[in-house]
Structures are given as C-alpha cells and as structure tokens.
Amino acid sequence: MPTPAAPPTPRAAAPPRPEELTAVPVRHYGRWLGAIVVSLAAGSLLWSLLTNPNLDIRLVLSYLTRDFVLRGLGITIVLTVVAMVIGVLGGVLLAVMRMSPNPVLRTVAWFYLWFFRGTPLLVQIIFWGFLGALYPRLFMEIPFTGIVLFDEPTSQVVTPFVAAVLGLALNEVAYAAEIIRGGMLSVDRGQTEAAQALGMRRIKILRRIVLPQAMRVIVPPMGNDTINMLKMTALVSVIGGSDLLTAVQNVYAQNFQVIPLLAVAVFWYLALTSLLSVGQHYLEKRFGRGFGETAAPRNGALSRLISTKERL
Template sequence: MASSTAVTAHHHDPPAQQGVQELRTVPVRHWGRWAAAAAALTAGGGTLWSLAKNPNLDWPTVGDYLLHDLVFSGLWTTVWLTVASMVMGLVGGTVVAVMRLSDNLVLSSLASLFVWVFRGTPILVQIIFWGYMGAFYEQVMIGIPFTDVTFFSAPTSELVTPTIAALLALGLNEVAYASEVIRGGIQSIDKGQTEAAHSLGMRPGMTLRRIVLPQAMRVIVPPMGNDTVTMLKTTALVSVIAGHDLMSNIQDVYAQNYKVIPLLVVAAIWYLVLVSLLSVPQSWLERRYGRGAGAGDSPLRRLLSVRRPVRPVKGANR
C-alpha cells in the first residue's frame, strides 16, 4: 500500500515539478586548432604564391617542356624500368624468401648471402658497377665450368647496355628487399595452418600457393606498394650511366640550354603524377586483401559517404 500510494502521489505532482530543465550542449571551442590551421594555411599559401611569382622558375619553359617528346620518351623508360624491376623483385624475392626459410642449409646460406650483399651496398654503387661491367668482364661466356668448352660468347658492352645495366641493378636490389618483406609475410601465418594442409595431403608447394601466400598478402601488399613508389623514384639514379630515363633526358636538355630549375620542375611534376597514379592500385589492393581484418574504406569514400540516422527499434525502451 505504501508503494502504491507513492506512485499515485508521483502521478499527481504538479506540472512544474514534473518538467525537467533541458540541458543545452555547447561544443568545446578548440581555438588552438583553428589558430594552427590558420597559421599553416597562411604559410602554405605564402610559399605557393612565392613560387608562382618567382621569375627564376621560368614557367613558360616549364610549359614548353612539360609535354615534350623527349620527356615522354624518358617517361616510358622510367615506367618500363619500374614495372620490370618490380616484377623481377616479386618473382625473385619469393624464390629467395622460400630459400631462406628452407631447411636446406646450402640454400638458406646462399639466399642469406645474396640478401646481405645487395642490401649492404648502396644502390648507386650497384648501378655504376653494372654500368661498367665491361671493364670487369670483357666477354660474357656461357659454357661448362672449369673447362674450355664455351657455348656462347659476346662482348659485355654489347649485351649489357645502360638500360639493361639499370634493370639488373634495380631488379636484383629489389629482389633482396622484396625477399625480406615476403619472408616476414610468410612467417606471420600460423604454422598450424601449414600443418593442417600437410595432414590433408597437400604438398609444400601447393600449401604455399593456396594457403600461406593468399593470407600473407595482407602483410606483404602495403610495404611492397611503398617499395614500388620508392623504385619509381630510384630510377632517377640511372642517369649516372645515361639510362635514357626521365631524369637522364632532362639532364641532357638543361646541359644544353642551362635552364636547370625549370626542367627540374618538369621532372618533379611528372614524378608526382606517376606516384599519384601508383597510389590508386595500391589502395585498392590493400582494401581487397585487408577485408575482414579491420581495413577501412579509402579516405575519399569516407569523405563522400553519407551516414544514415539510426532508427530506434520498437519496444527497445520498454
């Protein structure tokens, strides 16, 4: 009876006591963030304005050479070297990674020696070494070792052209780095899955192709995407052996007209364009292989997405 009386009294309270004063929520003003953003925009805008108005940049020259045939010829060589080196690095890196993980002491030792040599020496030294291979070996010969039997022989300078030398240097260097990335991806997979595949009768090669590598791609893709971008920019170093890439052709032009800064701006613009294009498939691959592992949408998709309001479920508050 006491409880029912209290409830009845509660229902008969005057309206003034029943009403609850509404609380007005006011967002916190982050004045420091706004000030930092304003300072950053001011500094960035001032820098861009200074560059745009700088007469030493010579924008007419930049416009003349931005779509020049010589620039496009160098762009083709740069793209070709990047793609071929990365394919060589992926295939060779997978082989070297499997060799390093092998129980065969000879194979694992040779793979470790290969990685040690090509990771331990600067890429510029490797490019120059391959570019001047003719000074080290005058002839390239294929035959039976430790005998005088030779099946093929040709001058090194005719076989190892500057472009081939650049491909060998970049590709073999990428094999060493890619092998470590792939080895880390393979080792990230639980060994229990390999043992389960073997218990089902799958051979080691099939287990690697169908079980281990598809799961390891989630770990392999992001660093390999960064390696691709790095490889694209590293191709500029082949200009020291006249590799006919973008940077080599740019250097040939400003060696004649002495307009160094405008032509370097042309090279920088094209490198930025190529890197931006490479980021698109990299982002797609990361989302594809990261499904189910907490991989989110791309920043552009998050920006364009419209969040729908959550509808209350009937009877949820009862």
C-alpha cells in the same frame, strides 16, 4: 468473516524533470590559429613559385609533353615494372630458400640478403654500369670441350639500360624477400599443418594457403616499395640510363633551363606516385576483405580445405 483489503500504497511522486542542458562545443582557438598560419605560409610559397621568373611556369608547361620527356618517362615506367616483376619473383624464391630446412639454401639466401642490403643501391648501379672494367668480355663455353657458345664484349651486352635493370632488380629481390617472408610468417602455422594433414604438397600449400593470406601483410610494404622503386630509377642517370631524369639533364645541360626542367621531372614523378598510391589503396582493400570484421572471410583458406582434398 472476510479479511479487510489492505489500503492502497501511495504512489511515489515523480522526480522533477531535469532542466535541458545546452551543449556548448569546445572552441579550438589554437587549431584555427595554426590552420591560418599554415595556410598563409603555403599560399605565400605557392605565390612566390608562380611569380618567380626563374621558374617560368609557361616554359614548364611547354616542356611537359615534349618527345624527349615522354621517352624518358616511358623508360622510367619500364624500369619500374621490370625491376618490380623480377624483384617479386626473385623475392618469393629467396623467401622460400630463407625458410627452407636445407642449410645450404638458407646460407645462400642469407648471403644474398647480406650483400645486397649492405651496399648502397647507387654503388650497385655504378658497378653494373662499369662491369666491362672487371670483365672486358662475357663468354660461355662447354667445359672440357673448348666449344664456345657465346663470346661478346661486355659493353655490347650490358648496355646502360641492362645495367640499370640489373642494379634495380637485384637490389629489389633482397628487400622483397624480407617483405614476403614477413607476410608468410604472419600466417598461422596451424593452417599449414592442417593442409599437410589433408595430403597437400608444399608447393600447393604455398600457392593456395600461405601466399593468398600473406598478401594482406605483403601488399602495404610492397606498395611502398614500388613507389620507392619508381623514385630510385632516377639513380640510373649516373650511367646514362635514358630515364626521365637523364632526359631532362641532357637538355638542361645545353639550354641551362635547370629549374624548369627539374620541375617537369618533379611533376611526372608526383603524377606516377599518386597513381601508384591509388592502386595500392584498392589492393589493400581487396586483400583486406574479411579481416577486422565479425564475419569470417568468405574465401578463407581453411573453409576450402575439405573441398580441396576432393581435387587432390
């Protein structure tokens, strides 16, 4: 006899749909009030500057592209570029010496850092500007022969421009060395050991493995250092370095238009630092590609080790 079918299970009643909620945004009244206060203060300051007869915007605009301003601007750019190039190259050398197993190289590098980071940049610039008071003449001769290769008055060799370059560049070497050393230490030591296991030389490891990866860490502080160097060129005005600030100082000492000419210098410093900031942004994006993403960097050093071995 067939078994009777079980009675169908009654369906559970569907739960009632919740009422639609209306999202009410949080009102940040304090934020709006703060924005209004700051905007009013900034607008008041800007209006007072534009209407201030002692600033004279028309006079400022007329000075922006004068010959003496553009010459000073060019010297400022040259000082920045030369000082940073020497600083970076010397910084790489000093950072390698600082990390060297050779105790003599480490000691020399430490002493250099200790001296140039421990004395004010302004004092160093003045020292180079008055080097003739310490050594009236600069000469070079072959030892034990009496043959003089070079002998000139110091004032003719170490001009204000040369003194400015020496002061800025030698100081920058010390700070760039620590930035570069920090970037090199950020690279995993295992990558260096893997490259050594493949037979790569120390110089090639530094050039092909360590420095390309360290750039991600080096670029942000080095970019800030470059912007700082541009502003620090104003210090060479104390020795008549012919930079932008020196140029405007020489003119306002004669016509007494101090504020308008200082405003011209401020404008050009802001323009140059803004350009450097944009360049720093793109460099950080370029050297930061592949970091913080799920995919490994396409040009990672470890991924090229095997193919590099074939070229050794």
